[in-house]
Each structure stands twice: as structure tokens, then as C-alpha cells.
Amino acid sequence: MPVVHLGNAAVREVIGADHDGAPIHRRHRGQSTVDMYLPSDEERWTHDERVRTATHPDGHWSQLSSQPPAWVACEEDPALESALAEHWGCPKGRPDGWFDHIEEI
Numbered sequence: 001m002p003v004v005h006l007g008n009a010a011v012r013e014v015i016g017a018d019h020d021g022a023p024i025h026r027r028h029r030g031q032s033t034v035d036m037y038l039p040s041d042e043e044r045w046t047h048d049e050r051v052r053t054a055t056h057p058d059g060h061w062s063q064l065s066s067q068p069p070a071w072v073a074c075e076e077d078p079a080l081e082s083a084l085a086e087h088w089g090c091p092k093g094r095p096d097g098w099f100d101h102i103e104e105i
Contacts, residue, residue, distance in 0.1 A: 001043070002077040004036040004054060004084065005094060006061065007070035011102050014063050023063065030102035033094075034064055038080075051083050071095055 011028040018024055036054055039045035053059060061069070068088040074081035085092045 001040045002038050002050065002074055002080055004038060004080065005073040006034040006036060006084075007072070007090075007094065007098060008032045008034050008065045009070040010065045010067035012064065012066055025066075027066070028102045030100075031070070031098070032100045032102050033098070034061070034069075036060060047079060047083070050077075050080055051087065054084055055087050071098070 009031045011030060011032050012025040013028070014023045015026045016024045038050045038053060054061065056062075069084075069090050071091045071094060072081055072084045072088065073092065073094045074084070081092050
């Protein structure tokens with residue numbers, strides 16, 4: 001199971017939903033690392049399915065951040081790491097000096 005690590009510099013969380021079911025978000029100041037666990041080839045998921053799951057506009061990432069990732073890392077699947085970095089236009093690999101710290105606004 002590939003684990004994709006994403007640098008989140010625009011942290012938000014879903015705290016509820018409005019009357020139409022659209023999510024209501026709370027923003028935070030700071031940055032965090034999001035770990036996304038995606039099914040592997042052994043679970044019959046293709047590379048394209050993993051990319052689509054990670055990048056889908058209604059997917060997990062959009063619930064956690066208001067911007068594309070600051071960086072992406074996936075040691076188990078370098079092709080997936082490259083595809084996600086290209087999709088979001090961000091660098092590959094966790095940058096030196098990145099540390100998680102968030103506070104509610």
C-alpha cells in the first residue's frame with residue numbers, strides 16, 4: 001500500500017455541512033503533513049486509479065487544504081510521486097526544514 005505524504009501549507013478542516021450538504025471549513029494557520037494511504041497493485045488498483053483518487057476535486061485533499069500541496073513524497077512508488085507532483089505543480093520530496101505546526105485562526 002503506497003503512502004503518499006503531502007505538504008499542507010493551507011490547512012483547513014471540515015466542521016460540518018450547510019443546508020445543501022456542502023462542507024463548512026475551519027481554517028488554520030501553519031502547515032502539516034497529510035499521509036494518504038492508497039491501495040496497491042496487489043489490491044487491483046491501477047496507477048491511474050491511485051492518481052485519480054488522490055487528485056479528485058471532491059477527494060480527501062480538497063477537504064484538508066485550500067491550495068495544492070507544497071510538496072509530495074512517496075518512497076514506495078516513485079512513478080506515483082512524479083505524477084502527483086506534475087499534476088499539482090509542486091516539488092517532489094519533503095523539503096529540509098519542514099515541520100508540522102498548526103493553530104486555529
